[in-house]
Amino acid sequence: MPTVEVQNVTRVYEEKGMPPAQALRGVSLSVEKGEFMALAGPSGSGKTTLLNIIGGIDAATSGEVRVDGQALSGLSRAALADLRRDRIGFVFQAYNLVPVLTAAENAEYVLQLKGVPAAERRARVKDVFERMGLGRFLDSRPLKMSGGQQQRVAVARAIVADPAVVLADEPTANLDQRTGAELMDLMHGLNRERGTTFIFSSHDPMVLSRAQRVVRLVDGELERAEVRGP
Amino acid sequence: MNGTLLLGWRNIWRNRRRTLISMSAIGVGLFLVVFYSGIVGGLLGNAKNELDNAGMGHVEVFAKGYRPKRDVAATLAAFPERAALQLPADAELGTRVLARGLATSAHGSEAIQLNGVDFAAESLLSAHLRQVKQGALPVDGDGKGVLVGEELATRLNLKVGGKLRLMVQRADTEMGADLFRVRGVFHSIAPSIGQRQVYVSQAAARELLGLSAATHQAVIQLSDPVQADAVAARLKVTLGEGYEVLTWAELVPVLKRMEAFTDTVVFFLAMFVYLLVGLGVLNTMLMSVLERTREFGVLLALGTRPARIVRLVIAESFWIATLSVVVGAAAGALLTWHFSQSGFHITGGGESFQLEGATIGTLVKTRFNPWDVVRAASFVYVMALIVGIYPATRITRLQPAEALRRT
Ligand SMILES: Nc1ncnc2c1ncn2[C@@H]1O[C@H](COP(=O)(O)OP(=O)(O)O)[C@@H](O)[C@H]1O
Numbered sequence: 001m002p003t004v005e006v007q008n009v010t011r012v013y014e015e016k017g018m019p020p021a022q023a024l025r026g027v028s029l030s031v032e033k034g035e036f037m038a039l040a041g042p043s044g045s046g047k048t049t050l051l052n053i054i055g056g057i058d059a060a061t062s063g064e065v066r067v068d069g070q071a072l073s074g075l076s077r078a079a080l081a082d083l084r085r086d087r088i089g090f091v092f093q094a095y096n097l098v099p100v101l102t103a104a105e106n107a108e109y110v111l112q113l114k115g116v117p118a119a120e121r122r123a124r125v126k127d128v129f130e131r132m133g134l135g136r137f138l139d140s141r142p143l144k145m146s147g148g149q150q151q152r153v154a155v156a157r158a159i160v161a162d163p164a165v166v167l168a169d170e171p172t173a174n175l176d177q178r179t180g181a182e183l184m185d186l187m188h189g190l191n192r193e194r195g196t197t198f199i200f201s202s203h204d205p206m207v208l209s210r211a212q213r214v215v216r217l218v219d220g221e222l223e224r225a226e227v228r229g230p
Numbered sequence: 231m232n233g234t235l236l237l238g239w240r241n242i243w244r245n246r247r248r249t250l251i252s253m254s255a256i257g258v259g260l261f262l263v264v265f266y267s268g269i270v271g272g273l274l275g276n277a278k279n280e281l282d283n284a285g286m287g288h289v290e291v292f293a294k295g296y297r298p299k300r301d302v303a304a305t306l307a308a309f310p311e312r313a314a315l316q317l318p319a320d321a322e323l324g325t326r327v328l329a330r331g332l333a334t335s336a337h338g339s340e341a342i343q344l345n346g347v348d349f350a351a352e353s354l355l356s357a358h359l360r361q362v363k364q365g366a367l368p369v370d371g372d373g374k375g376v377l378v379g380e381e382l383a384t385r386l387n388l389k390v391g392g393k394l395r396l397m398v399q400r401a402d403t404e405m406g407a408d409l410f411r412v413r414g415v416f417h418s419i420a421p422s423i424g425q426r427q428v429y430v431s432q433a434a435a436r437e438l439l440g441l442s443a444a445t446h447q448a449v450i451q452l453s454d455p456v457q458a459d460a461v462a463a464r465l466k467v468t469l470g471e472g473y474e475v476l477t478w479a480e481l482v483p484v485l486k487r488m489e490a491f492t493d494t495v496v497f498f499l500a501m502f503v504y505l506l507v508g509l510g511v512l513n514t515m516l517m518s519v520l521e522r523t524r525e526f527g528v529l530l531a532l533g534t535r536p537a538r539i540v541r542l543v544i545a546e547s548f549w550i551a552t553l554s555v556v557v558g559a560a561a562g563a564l565l566t567w568h569f570s571q572s573g574f575h576i577t578g579g580g581e582s583f584q585l586e587g588a589t590i591g592t593l594v595k596t597r598f599n600p601w602d603v604v605r606a607a608s609f610v611y612v613m614a615l616i617v618g619i620y621p622a623t624r625i626t627r628l629q630p631a632e633a634l635r636r637t
């Protein structure tokens with residue numbers, strides 16, 4: 001069973017006073033467990049829309065998405081929230097840490113939603129932070145950290161609850177080349193060590209070169225030819 | 231601490247100034263409501279005091295036929311002993327022999343109202359008998375002592391120990407007159423009382439009027455004015471025909487109306503204040519929530535259920551409400567309690583004003599009622615709940631992806 005299965009998904013944005021925008025035009029895609037996959041494509045090609053729909057934070061206009069075999073269409077908002085909590089990790093371009101929580105608390109928040117007891121939460125977060133070289137930032141507030149450090153914490157937050165898949169929308173776009181490369185190495189390491197499935201979007205050749213597989217979106221459609229990486 | 235409450239607590243301090251302004255608004259509103267209901271309650275809602283100021287009763291009994299023409303021959307001839315009246319244990323009871331007459335000194339004459347009283351009982355009923363400024367109350371068995379008010383003493387140039395001639399129309403329509411000595415001068419907050427009311431012992435009044443063993447008026451003051459109707463109804467049954475039993479609501483209707491008015495005034499004031507404060511805080515909460523739309527989008531993406539987002543925003547208004555209630559209610563309660571002890575004057579001149587026959591003191595002791603505080607505080611919590619829910623639903627209506635797109 002694929003970890004993520006996208007079947008003929010379309011997404012039409014309808015906004016008042018604007019012509020309807022076809023962001024996805026019948027996308028089908030299958031992602032197996034443990035993949036480290038990139039979604040390539042120019043700006044406006046539908047990468048963010050597709051990741052949002054896979055992650056259950058946006059709804060497809062038609063078509064179906066399954067995560068770990070669970071179909072997303074027809075789920076209530078609360079059920080979708082539970083599915084995200086249990087199976088999906090998000091990393092955003094703009095880090096998006098909660099500023100009033102410390103780095104460790106940001107990661108703990110997800111475990112808290114799952115009802116993990118406080119002591120265990122703390123221990124698990126500490127362990128993950130240390131493995132990711134974030135040990136000294138446990139009690140730092142996000143706004144006191146550099147962009148690269150914040151994005152590492154965001155990755156830690158995304159993986160700490162062992163989701164089925166981590167969805168990272170242009171995770172390096174706000175970072176310089178070197179920091180971006182380091183972040184990719186970190187994510188790739190986690191992918192190999194923990195077997196976490198990653199789907200990330202980018203239009204940066206450096207980032208795409210690290211992917212196992214690259215699928216390309218153009219104008220809301222997947223290109224036939226897929227690139228298989230190392 | 232519960233994660234939601236902790237997060238709410240940290241969030242309210244992100245914009246410290248805005249939070250403090252919201253809290254001040256609620257706190258001041260709450261303070262105003264608590265303190266104002268204390269003042270209004272103290273001013274208008276205290277019928278016991280107002281009756282006591284004028285020596286009136288919550289229930290008064292006359293012989294049928296006395297009141298229309300103040301006929302001194304219409305007496306409470308066979309008025310029973312207290313034990314037979316079945317009054318509440320803490321009720322105050324006194325009887326008076328009444329007559330209109332003339333007081334004459336070397337200096338002149340003044341029209342007066344003569345009261346033949348039992349001084350011990352009367353000082354519980356009339357506030358001014360507890361305010362003897364010169365001399366003292368006439369003692370038991372003093373058949374020639376008289377107590378007058380400051381105003382009368384001034385007009386007739388009376389001193390303690392001085393002579394005063396009292397003249398009344400007797401029951402047999404002859405004139406009765408006798409010479410008395412001033413034993414004391416009282417102070418009343420109402421000048422009309424100090425000028426007109428004159429007190430002698432019941433025995434002396436009867437002798438002057440040519441009555442054998444009767445009084446004209448029985449006055450009952452109750453600790454709880456609400457009992458008046460029940461007490462009056464019981465008295466009517468006990469006393470039977472021949473008596474007129476009246477409650478304070480019948481004697482001075484204005485006091486009764488004021489009590490009802492008080493509750494209405496306080497209710498509408500509270501509504502008005504809370505509405506204003508509530509709208510202000512709602513607006514602030516809305517701003518504070520909407521400018522964090524993206525952050526709520528992040529929480530939703532991490533797997534937070536929409537209901538938990540609502541709880542998180544309510545947690546923020548809960549904290550704001552709690553801090554405001556602690557400060558506002560404490561300040562309001564403290565000040566109300568303070569003035570319930572010492573009182574303060576509400577108008578410029580004079581110690582009292584007359585309102586449709588009632589003597590209202592201008593020295594207001596606020597009514598400190600812990601329930602007023604509890605009620606006001608509950609209002610604020612309900613309001614906090616409302617101003618939390620609405621902004622939160624503005625967020626949870628959105629798809630998380632849409633919330634994340636907002637800046
Ligand atoms: N909220 C929206 N309303 C209307 N059109 C949108 C909205 N979001 C995205 N689009 C349009 O959908 C298309 C795909 O956008 P997006 O998924 O953000 O692409 P990418 O992430 O590849 O840049 C674009 O043409 C964009 O203008």
Ligand SMILES: [Mg+2]
Pocket residue numbers: 047048049169
């Ligand atoms: Mg995008």
